[in-house]
Amino acid sequence: MDRKSIVILVFSIIGLIAWFPLMNKYYPPQEQSRNMAENQDGVVMTDPGNTAQAEETVLQSSETGPAVARTPAVAISEPREPAAVPEDESLLIWENDTLAYEFTSAGGGIKTVILKQYQETTKCSDEESEETTETDHVRLNVNVPTPALNLFFGKLDNGFLPYTLKQEDDEILAEYLGPDGIRVLKRFQPGTNYVIEAKITIENTSYEPKLIPEHYLATGTATPTKPTDTGMYMGMRYHNGEGVEEIKESWFANRTLGCFPGTPRTVYPSEPGMVRWTAVENQFFAMLAIPEEPAPGLVTQQINLAPPTKEILKAFPKANMAPKGYQNSLSYPAQELEPGDTIERSFKFFTGPKEYQTLSRLSQQTGEEVDSVMGFDGFFGYFAQALLLSMNKLHDFGLSYGLSIVMITVIIKLLFWPLTQASTRSMKRMSALQPQMQALREKYKEDPQKMNRKLMEFMREKKCSPLGGCLPILLQLPVFFGFYTMLQSAIELRGASFLWTCDLSQPDTLFMIPMLGVPFNLWPILMGAAQLWQTSMTPASPGMDPAQQKIMKYMPLMFVFILYNFSAGLALYWTVQNLLSIVQMKLIKNEPIGPKANAGAAPAKPLPRPGDGPDWGQSYRKSKKKKK
Structure with missing residues (x-):
């Protein structure tokens, strides 16, 4: 390599190293636009920790006229902050050798999922690691505003309804009975391969018709895999009945040309239609909901997560100081219930690693292409799948x-x-x-x-x-x-x-x-x-x-x-x-x-010699004349 090439190489490496600090310095993220916290035709942002407000919303909405089925028009607003835990919250834990579900009475959903076979951070040290504790395991839906499978009535994120939790054999029950006679019963049946089945029943136990307002079912929140995670691989996918739509961190960042930060977006509403399945994910883990009957729509929100503590900053000096999450909810239209009538909805809920074999089996069981969560769609997906299977087969033979x-x-x-x-x-x-x-x-x-x-x-x-x-x-x-x-x-x-x-x-x-x-x-x-x-x-x-x-x-x-x-x-x-x-x-x-x-090169002509062709005599005579 010549000196010019070395100079170009050195300056290119310097430019590569300095690019990201310069971009952050001269093109910092813009401030979030502050819009109305309440919009009559859109999603309303309220205090998610307010139980009284949640019950009041159900009562008020039950007295209003019927509403049409729609996906709400969502106003851009500040990302939500982590919710305050109600003082009277009670927890119920179900666990096996693979994972643990932490159910909460505040919303009657899954507060946290602990994956026992995966550590929260990978350790890069030759020293012997200490014994793994429960806090070292990967935790899904942790430190987020709402539990998974929480049900919101009337307004998205309008607080937690108080549920009563109990366990019957391997089934967990969460029950809420409102003063207006609306009863909500959730049945959770944990299974294998990171799947839990959920059945939600909304019943009118009163003696008069009741309007069940527009409601939302939270399906989980995508959170970073580690403190230094920038969120590049975080986002949401869903099947809209025709194909898989993918909404990543880049959509919310709204970058110009994929590089320069623009005005951030904080809420994604789907087009009205059908949602056959949906998942929130980070690079390696996903929370995936498969409704038995397709949902008419969904809403995904960007949320603010708690900043890293001093202990985390000591261990990870480059930790993300403003971590974000992406909360997903299925949306359902208002529906009037006669006395004694019920609304029943069933789901399969996957909370685990993005492991191709596991997701492929789930696809076969449900008839849905949920293994698309791996990102193996399109032309290059076939090569990715073949390479992954080949790598795992070689690893089975003893290779690292x-x-x-x-x-x-x-x-x-x-x-x-x-x-x-x-x-x-x-x-x-x-x-x-x-x-x-x-x-x-x-x-x-x-x-x-x-x-x-x-x-x-x-x-x-x-x-x-x-x-x-x-x-x-x-x-x-x-x-x-x-x-x-x-x-x-x-x-x-x-x-x-x-x-x-x-x-x-x-x-x-x-x-x-x-x-x-x-x-x-x-x-x-x-x-x-x-x-x-x-x-x-x-x-x-x-x-x-x-x-x-x-x-x-x-x-x-x-x-x-x-x-x-x-x-x-x-x-x-x-x-x-x-x-x-x-x-x-x-x-x-x-x-x-x-x-x-x-073959294409013309061969050199040999010197003329006697006997080399019919004109040798003429050439010989000419040479003799020149000598004379």
Whole structure:
């Protein structure tokens, strides 16, 4: 690498490191717009901890006229703050070896889900870890304004109704009886594979018709996986009857061109229709609700979570100081109940890891494509699914997940080896034919169309193609994007170590760069160096101007910029891929070009000798005359 290339590389790395601090300095997030806290035609933001207000809403709404079925028009407002826990709250815990459900009387729902087989944070230390306690486990729906499966009447987030909790065998009951004769009974039946079945019954026990107002069923809140989580992978998905819609953190941030922060949005209302299932998720865990009958709509809200404590900041200096969550609720229209009539709704509720095998079984049981939560939709999803299953199979044979990624990369390279070899040889022949091709360009430079036609005829005759070098890259792009898709949600890599990397699902940060306060991630830098090396060995395509050659030469720096803060597993795959390509190019470089490339070169004319053709005598006489 020449000195100019080194200078460009150094400045590119400096620019990469300084980009995010500069963006945060000159383009800070804008202040949330303050709108009305109450809108008669929209969602009303009230005190979620006010039990009296919740009961008053049911009473007042029962006396109003009938309402039409609709998805509410939601006003943009401040994100909600964590709710104050009612003083008279009681808890009931159901648990097994896999998880624990914490039920609350404030709202009669699931306050927290504790996943016993997963630790809250992955530890990157050679020291022996202390014994895992309950607080170390992953907790879903923790420290959020409302419990999952809480039922709101009349107004979204209008407080908690007081329920009575009791357990009968393995069934948990939550019951509320209002002064107007409206009775709500929730039955929870925990099952296997992180699934709990819920049946909600709304009954009119009075002697006169009652209007059940528009109501909402909370299905859970997406929260960060760790204190330093920026929320990039958090969001909500739902099936609208035609396909899966995905609403991520970027939708709420409302960034211009995906980079510059705009005016944030805090509420997402779905279009009126049907919701066959919905899920809130972070990178590795999801809370998924599957109604027996599709719901007519849903609303997702951005909420403010509690800032990190001093203890958390001590352990995680780069913790997110303003964490956000995304609370999801199914919406139902108002309905009039005659005395003794009931409304019954049943759900399957999944609260667990985004593990493909588990979600695939749930899809088969319910007939819904809930494994779409993995993000394996579309063309690249097929590759992501195949790569994940292959990685798990290799791991079953005793390989670590890091070695499994290396082995998959080797297998893929061997499959593409003949194609890449043929392509490299074609490019090598093209380089050898450059003098003749340049002669054709000079000969027909006044007629570009004829020049291009002659060049194509010449390359067809020599069995070379200018696209030969691009084909292997194009064919490997689906594999690369498949790896990218798979590694975004593969919980198997969470906490998996390899060499100096303690967690392949996260960037391999070795230390924070002094003064700049940004991480030093080694795998992306190694990946960029290997790709620069490979690019320097690749023969230039014929006809490519110097500017294009420079773009191709320094394109690896763009990959470093893009992948710098992505998972180490993806950078590991691309680094090994580049190194294997370098080995292959080294092997091909020493091969002879072959007769095909030299066939087009005009052979040198030999000196005339007696007997070499019919005109040898004439040539001989001419040479004698010159001597005289």
